[in-house]
Structures are given as C-alpha cells and as structure tokens.
Amino acid sequence: MSLHVRDGGLVTTVQDTGRHGHYHIGMPPSGAMDDFAHRVANALVGNDAEAATLEMTYQGAALEFEADAVFAVTGADMEPTLEGEPVPTWTAVEAEAGDVLEFGFAGEGVRAYLAVAGGIDVEPVMGSRSTYTLIGIGGYEGRALEAGDVLTIGEAEGDADDLVGQSVADDHLPDYSRTDIRVVMGLCDYRLTDEGREAFLTADWKVSDEADRVGYRFEGPDITDMFEEREQPFGAGPDVTNVVDLGYPVGSIQMAGQPIVLMRDAVTGGGYATVGTVISTDRDALAQCRTYDTVSLVPVDVEEALEARRERDERLAEIDASLSS
Amino acid sequence: MGDVTIEHQELPEPRYEYGGDDYVFVELDEKMSFDANFKAQAICQEIQENDLEGLLEVAPANASYLIQFDPAVLHPDELIEELKRLESAIDVSEYRWEARVFDFPVLYEDPWTHETLMQFRERHQDPDATDLEYSARINDFDSVEAFIDHHAGAPHMVTMVGFVPGLPFCFQMVPRDEQIEVPKYEQPRTDTPSRAIGFGGAFTAIYPVQGAGGYQLYGRTPVEVLDVDQELADFEESMVLPNPGDILNFRQIDREEYDAIREEIEAGTYRYTRETVEFEPEEFFADPHGYNERLVEVVS
Numbered sequence: 001m002s003l004h005v006r007d008g009g010l011v012t013t014v015q016d017t018g019r020h021g022h023y024h025i026g027m028p029p030s031g032a033m034d035d036f037a038h039r040v041a042n043a044l045v046g047n048d049a050e051a052a053t054l055e056m057t058y059q060g061a062a063l064e065f066e067a068d069a070v071f072a073v074t075g076a077d078m079e080p081t082l083e084g085e086p087v088p089t090w091t092a093v094e095a096e097a098g099d100v101l102e103f104g105f106a107g108e109g110v111r112a113y114l115a116v117a118g119g120i121d122v123e124p125v126m127g128s129r130s131t132y133t134l135i136g137i138g139g140y141e142g143r144a145l146e147a148g149d150v151l152t153i154g155e156a157e158g159d160a161d162d163l164v165g166q167s168v169a170d171d172h173l174p175d176y177s178r179t180d181i182r183v184v185m186g187l188c189d190y191r192l193t194d195e196g197r198e199a200f201l202t203a204d205w206k207v208s209d210e211a212d213r214v215g216y217r218f219e220g221p222d223i224t225d226m227f228e229e230r231e232q233p234f235g236a237g238p239d240v241t242n243v244v245d246l247g248y249p250v251g252s253i254q255m256a257g258q259p260i261v262l263m264r265d266a267v268t269g270g271g272y273a274t275v276g277t278v279i280s281t282d283r284d285a286l287a288q289c290r291t292y293d294t295v296s297l298v299p300v301d302v303e304e305a306l307e308a309r310r311e312r313d314e315r316l317a318e319i320d321a322s323l324s325s
Numbered sequence: 326m327g328d329v330t331i332e333h334q335e336l337p338e339p340r341y342e343y344g345g346d347d348y349v350f351v352e353l354d355e356k357m358s359f360d361a362n363f364k365a366q367a368i369c370q371e372i373q374e375n376d377l378e379g380l381l382e383v384a385p386a387n388a389s390y391l392i393q394f395d396p397a398v399l400h401p402d403e404l405i406e407e408l409k410r411l412e413s414a415i416d417v418s419e420y421r422w423e424a425r426v427f428d429f430p431v432l433y434e435d436p437w438t439h440e441t442l443m444q445f446r447e448r449h450q451d452p453d454a455t456d457l458e459y460s461a462r463i464n465d466f467d468s469v470e471a472f473i474d475h476h477a478g479a480p481h482m483v484t485m486v487g488f489v490p491g492l493p494f495c496f497q498m499v500p501r502d503e504q505i506e507v508p509k510y511e512q513p514r515t516d517t518p519s520r521a522i523g524f525g526g527a528f529t530a531i532y533p534v535q536g537a538g539g540y541q542l543y544g545r546t547p548v549e550v551l552d553v554d555q556e557l558a559d560f561e562e563s564m565v566l567p568n569p570g571d572i573l574n575f576r577q578i579d580r581e582e583y584d585a586i587r588e589e590i591e592a593g594t595y596r597y598t599r600e601t602v603e604f605e606p607e608e609f610f611a612d613p614h615g616y617n618e619r620l621v622e623v624v625s
Contacts, residue, residue, distance in 0.1 A: 023384040023393065024369075025565040026487040135490055135534060135553050186342040187350050234501065235357025235387070235527035238508045244357045245485060245494055245528060247384045247391030249344030256513070269386055269487035271509065271526055277345035305346035306396055313397060 001067040003116065005149040009061035009103065014120050014139035014151075016052045018264065019128035026268050029250060030130035030138065033213060033264055033287035034111050035280075036312060037075035040168060041115035043320050044072035044092045046160045051119030052129040054145070056112045060103020061145060063114075065095045069153065070117040070160035074168075076109025076176060076288060091167035092160070092323075109176035109288040117160035121152045132265060134214075166323050172315055176288045179295040181278055184305050187252060188243055188273040196226025200275065204294045205259070211291055213265040218258055218295075227255075227273070237271060245271040251278040253297075261286060279305040281312045331500050331610040334358040339412055341405045346396050347381075349404055352389040357496065357527055360417070361388035362484045363606055366569050367420040371411050377404070385569055386485045387494060387528070421605055422570050426480070428598035428624040429573040432583040433457075433473045433544035437518045442542045448512040456541035460507045460524065473577065475505065476543065479617050480574040481529055483567045491533040491551030493567035498609070498617055513539035520546050522575075529575075531567075547578075547586035548597065557590070559597045566597075570604065574621050598624050 015038065018031025032038030032055055039049045054061065060078040073080050073089045080087040080103050087093050087101070089112075095101065103112065122129050122140055131139025140149055189197065205218035227240040236242045241255050248267065252274040254260045261278055263286075278286060279300065289295055300308075340352040351368075354361040369385040372392070379398030384391045394404055434457065446452040451459040461472035481495035497504060509525040514537060517523070521532045523540025530540050533551035550567055552560040559566065567573070578586075589595035600623040609616045 020381045020393070022490075023382040023391065024486060024569075025563070026490040026492055134536070135551065137553055184343050184345050187344060233354075233356035234504075235496075235506070236355070237506075237526040242509065242526065244355065244388050244526065245487075246352070246386045246389045247350065247487060249348035249350065249391060249393070251345050252348075267488045268384065269391075269485065277343070277348065279345045280347050302343045302346060302401060305343075306400070309346050309396060 001069060001118070001153040003151040003153060004064040004066060005061060005145045005147055005151065006064055006100065007062040007147055008145035008149070009056050010059040011057040012061045012145040013055050013131035013133070014052050014122055015055045015130045016128055017050050019126050019130050019132070019138065022126055023247065023268050027126070028132065028266050028268055029264055030128065030132045031264050032113065034075050034113070034284045036174060036284045036316070037111070037113045039316055040090065040319055041072050041074040041113040042119070043316070043323055044074070044090070044163065044166070044168070045070050045115050045117040046156065046158050046163055047115055047117065047119050048157075051115065051154070052122065054114040054120060056103060056114070058110055059105050060112055062100060062102045064100045065097060067097045069095045070156070070164055071095060071101070072115050073112060075112040076106040078103040078106050078112045088167065090173060092163040092165065094161070094164045110290055111287055116153050117156040118154035121154035134265065163323060168319055169322065172319055174284070174288075178285050179289060179293055180298050181286050181295050182282045182300045182305065182308065183253070183276045183278055183297045184302055185276040185299050187249070187275060187277065189275040191227050191241070191243070191273045192223070192275055193226045193228055196223045199223045199226055200259075201297055201299055204296060207289050207291055207293045207295060208258070209291050213263055215260040215262050215266055216286060216289075217260045220258065224255065224257060241273050242271050243273050245269055248274055249277050251280065251283045252276070253278065263287065279308060281308045329500055329612070329614055331359065331613050333610065334360040336361055336364065341408065343401055344391070346401070347393055349392045349394070349401055349408070350389065351392075351408060354388045357388050359496070359606070359610070362496065363420055364415075364417045365390045367415055367417050368408075368411060371415055372408070375411070377407060384487065386487065387496070418607065421603060423601050424570050424572050424604035425568070426572045426574065426600050426602055426620050426624050429546060429575050430548060430578040430582065430586060431477065431522055431544045431546050431575045432578055432580060433477070434469070435545040435583070438521050438542040438545055441514065441516055441518055441521070444516070445510070445514045448510050448514060450508060450511055457543055460505070460541055460543070463507065464505045472505075473543070476529075477575045477577050479614070480572050480620055483569050483571045483573065484528070485569060486565065486567055488530070489533060489536065491565040491567070493531055493550060493573070495529040495531075495573055496527060497529070498572070498613060500613060507541050509539040510541070513537055517542070518545060520549065522546060547583045547590060548595065549590060556593050557595060559599075572604075572620060574624055600624055
C-alpha cells in the first residue's frame with residue numbers, strides 16, 4: 001500500500017518520536033514538533049507511538065490512497081477533506097482505494113499530523129524515520145515532500161478497521177490558542193542581571209517570521225545590554241553573551257541578540273549563553289504558536305515541569321485506553 | 326622534560342543545572358582548559374559505561390557536558406546525585422585514551438572563504454581588514470604568514486563535536502600564553518562555504534556543510550568531516566569523522582594539492598593519513614612541544 005503525493009503543501013516531512021542518542025556527534029533529535037499530536041494520531045489508527053507520521057506546516061498536502069486504509073489527522077486544524085467531503089479530525093477515518101485527502105490552510109495552530117495504520121514506511125536512519133533536512137537524512141530522501149513522491153505504508157499491526165469512527169474526547173484535546181509558555185530558568189542565566197531576568201520574564205515576545213523546526217526567534221525588548229559585565233573567561237570570546245561553547249538542550253533559549261528557542265532540528269551546541277529551557281510539554285504548545293503571535297514566558301520550577309509531563313503521559317494513557325476498549 | 330609545560334588548572338565545584346524537565350547540564354568550568362575538557366570526556370565515558378536506566382543522551386562539550394533522560398524513569402535529582410557521586414569518584418589523572426592523529430591539509434587564504442568574508446564585512450569588527458589580518462593584529466603577530474605558521478605550527482585536539490553533525494571544535498595543543506584568541510563575528514553570517522576553517526573564542530571549527538556561522542574564516546580543507554552516504558572508506562563506521570580526543574595536524578597546502586585531493590575525494594578513493602597513539606595527558610603537559618613533535622611525526 002502506498003500514498004501518492006499530489007501536492008506537498010508548504011513544508012510536509014516524515015517525522016517520528018526522534019533520533020535520540022547522537023547528540024555527541026552534533027545530531028539533533030528531529031521528530032514531530034508537536035509530539036502529543038503525533039502520538040495521538042498513531043494511537044487513533046492502532047500504531048505504536050514510534051511509527052512515522054506526516055507533519056504538515058501551515059498549508060497541508062494533497063495525497064491519494066493507492067488502496068483502502070485507515071488514517072487519522074490531529075494537530076492544527078487544516079480542514080481536511082476526503083473526496084471533497086469534510087473529514088473529522090482527532091478521529092479514525094476509513095479511506096478507499098483512489099480517494100484523495102486534501103488539506104487547506106491552518107485556521108488554528110501551525111502543524112497537523114497524518115497517521116496511516118501501518119505507519120509511513122521509509123528506511124530508518126540511525127534508528128529513526130524523522131527527516132533532518134540540513135544534511136538530508138531520514139524521511140523521504142531527506143527532504144520535504146513534493147508532488148510525484150510515493151510513500152510506502154507499512155503493514156498494520158492489528159485490525160485498524162475496528163477503530164474507525166472512534167475519536168478523542170474533547171477534554172483531552174490541546175488548546176492551540178495557548179500562548180503562556182512555561183520555562184525552567186537556569187543553564188547560564190547567571191549571566192543576566194536581575195533587571196535582565198525581570199525584563200525577560202515580563203516581556204510580550206512576538207514570534208518572528210524566523211520560526212521553524214530549527215528555532216523560534218522572538219522579537220521584543222532589547223535585553224542584550226542586561227548581561228552582567230565580567231572579564232570574559234578564557235576561550236569564550238569577548239561579548240558579554242559569549243560562553244565557552246557548550247551543549248544546548250532542545251527547548252533552551254539562546255541569547256544571540258533576540259532570544260531563540262531551539263526546537264527539534266536545532267544546532268546541538270554553541271557559544272551563546274542559554275538562560276532557560278521551555279519545558280517538554282510546552283515545546284509542543286510553542287510549535288503550534290503562529291508567526292506574530294505574542295507569547296509570554298512563565299517561570300516554573302522543575303517539579304512543576306515534571307508534573308506537567310506526568311499529566312501529559314496520563315492523558316496519553318487515557319486516550320490509549322479509551323481507544324482500545 | 327622541556328622548558329615549557331602546561332600548568333594544571335584547578336577546577337571549581339561543578340555547576341548542575343536543569344534543562345527543563347528532561348536535560349541536565351553540568352558546567353565543569355566557565356573557562357576553557359585541557360583539564361576541564363579531559364574531565365568532561367572522562368565523566369561522560371564513565372556515565373556511558375554505567376548504563377543508567379532512563380538515560381537517552383550523553384554529550385561531552387568543551388568544559389561541560391549535557392545529558393538527556395526520560396523523567397518517567399529517572400528523576401533529575403537522582404541523576405544529579407549519581408553524577409556527583411561519579412564526579413567525586415573519578416580520577417582524571419588515570420584518564421588516557423587511544424587518540425587518532427590525522428594529517429589535515431588546509432588551503433589557508435583560499436578564494437572561497439575570501440569571497441564569503443568580503444561579502445559580510447559589515448558584520449565584522451574590522452571591515453577594512455580580512456579575518457586573517459584582523460586576527461593576526463589582535464594577537465600581536467607581525468604578519469598574516471606568521472599567524473598562519475602559528476595556527477598550523479602545533480596540532481589541535483578535538484574537544485567537542487556539535488553545532489551541526491560532524492563539526493569539530495578544536496583546541497590548539499599549546500600552553501595558555503601561546504593560545505590565540507579571537508572574537509566571533511559581531512553578527513553571524515548567513516553563509517559559510519562547506520569545509521571552511523573558522524576560529525572563534527579559542528577554538529578552530531571545521532564547517533561540515535554550507536550554512537550560517539560566526540567564526541573568523543582562515544581557509545578551506547579539501548577533506549570531509551561529514552560523509553552522510555558513507556562513501557569514503559574512512560567513514561565506514563560513522564558518517565562523522567572526528568571524535569573528541571582526536572588530534573588534527575593542520576598542514577598548509579597549495580592550490581595544486583587542494584585540487585588533487587578534491588579529485589580523489591570526489592572519486593571516492595581518498596584515504597586519510599592517520600595513526601592511532603596512546604595519548605598520555607601527563608607526558609603532554611610536561612613537555613607539550615616535544616610531545617607534539619612526536620605526534621606529528623607519526624602522520625608525516
């Protein structure tokens with residue numbers, strides 16, 4: 001069974017839960033920017049969470065099913081249609097051979113996910129099917145999809161037909177209008193003055209048009225002069241925001257001029273001070289914030305971050321349980 | 326023992342920091358030194374060997390390291406306790422390793438990085454000089470040639486791989502007062518040729534692929550540090566060539582040799598000149614110049 005790409009949309013890539021374990025050679029994890037939506041899409045069609053889905057950005061793709069299939073669409077609402085008829089999202093849907101699934105522009109959120117029972121079966125690279133376009137690995141030929149591409153779908157594990165029509169309860173759906181993004185301060189935030197830290201956490205940050213899988217650049221007050229003056233340590237470079245090159249966590253906020261939140265295809269390290277890290281659940285929320293949205297950064301401690309993650313894991317488990325019954 | 330030695334640096338108490346709910350960052354020192362780097366490498370090796378449940382990534386850096394873990398399995402505070410235990414138990418003076426020494430040809434003042442650096446003069450501290458002229462001047466060298474001779478005059482150790490896949494950060498194997506130091510561009514460039522040799526802070530970087538970059542540009546190497554399709558024989562085990570602890574000996578070459586090597590690379594027949602040695606930190610610290618001479622001999 002395969003999917004024929006009629007139109008690749010703006011940026012559509014194959015993604016999974018990520019290529020972990022290779023940070024030490026400079027390889028970022030890649031993987032779905034909204035991990036929750038990716039996992040739920042897979043759950044709806046009976047796939048493992050690790051199966052590959054298609055991540056569509058702002059404007060979705062047009063795809064033709066070569067054979068009968070079960071699919072689900074989650075994430076941003078791009079008003080999908082199957083043979084011209086609206087398709088419910090966050091729901092397992094049946095397609096027949098020859099059906100065309102089309103997506104429009106995202107009305108809310110940025111990224112939509114399409115899971116097909118059996119998963120997108122591209123060759124894994126270093127343990128993952130995720131696309132990393134900078135060096136052209138993973139996914140479909142290491143790049144975004146284009147018209148004419150043909151994606152192979154794997155063999156479905158169970159009988160996905162039993163899941164058709166089942167959907168995720170409304171109270172489990174994420175709120176893509178959320179713009180409060182929680183941050184654990186730390187890493188090199190000792191470099192900020194108290195005034196700088198205050199300004200950083202009280203500012204309205206506008207998501208700039210430089211916001212992609214590599215990073216989200218924010219526009220807002222200039223706080224680059226709110227760094228502690230010091231005699232720079234050997235090897236760091238002379239600017240007050242420079243540090244001896246170190247590793248950057250995914251979600252960390254790098255202060256090269258305006259803040260940049262590093263996302264799943266980010267550079268793995270560098271010499272600019274990072275002042276905190278967006279917590280794992282809210283990286284999903286940020287990935288659904290649109291260009292020119294205004295977000296605020298809310299400081300939390302690590303226990304609150306862990307609690308948010310536990311709640312997310314419980315919600316995923318509840319969704320799983322509700323679907324398999 | 327030689328007259329010149331590398332002094333051991335006393336490291337402060339490590340700084341343990343949360344990176345959100347799924348990373349821990351450990352800074353061994355704010356400043357760069359071989360002691361901080363060797364300790365980062367030694368601890369990361371120890372962590373790998375301990376095979377802690379819930380560990381996803383262990384990434385050593387120049388004077389720090391980063392760990393990613395699954396918080397559903399491992400609480401960050403338990404991880405930090407374990408890291409502190411390892412930190413106090415480890416004896417870095419016992420740390421030695423099999424280092425690969427590479428002959429690393431470089432065409433300094435090449436036409437490609439020159440064209441790029443001229444395009445971005447307005448982002449530079451000194452728009453009227455080239456990156457090499459500027460770097461030579463602020464490091465008190467009489468000429469660009471003398472500066473290049475210094476950069477190519479002693480080998481460099483890979484102290485971190487990161488930024489993008491395969492990019493080595495290299496720290497020259499000389500005492501502190503012989504180290505060169507330069508700022509990064511005031512604003513990063515949006516373009517850098519692949520295989521460019523850059524310098525920022527106290528580090529040489531080799532850019533594996535074309536892209537953004539903020540380091541001063543000195544030259545270009547004909548050889549690859551990243552081979553995604555693993556077509557070259559030396560990339561059989563990994564698409565990335567350099568590992569921390571490897572030693573690169575930058576050798577000045579001319580355009581003719583550059584073109585000849587490129588032909589071999591493109592034909593897939595090039596073999597890197599490399600040898601493996603047992604690296605002894607204490608012997609290196611005691612007589613770096615003498616030690617380096619012996620290192621360089623194995624690949625010349």
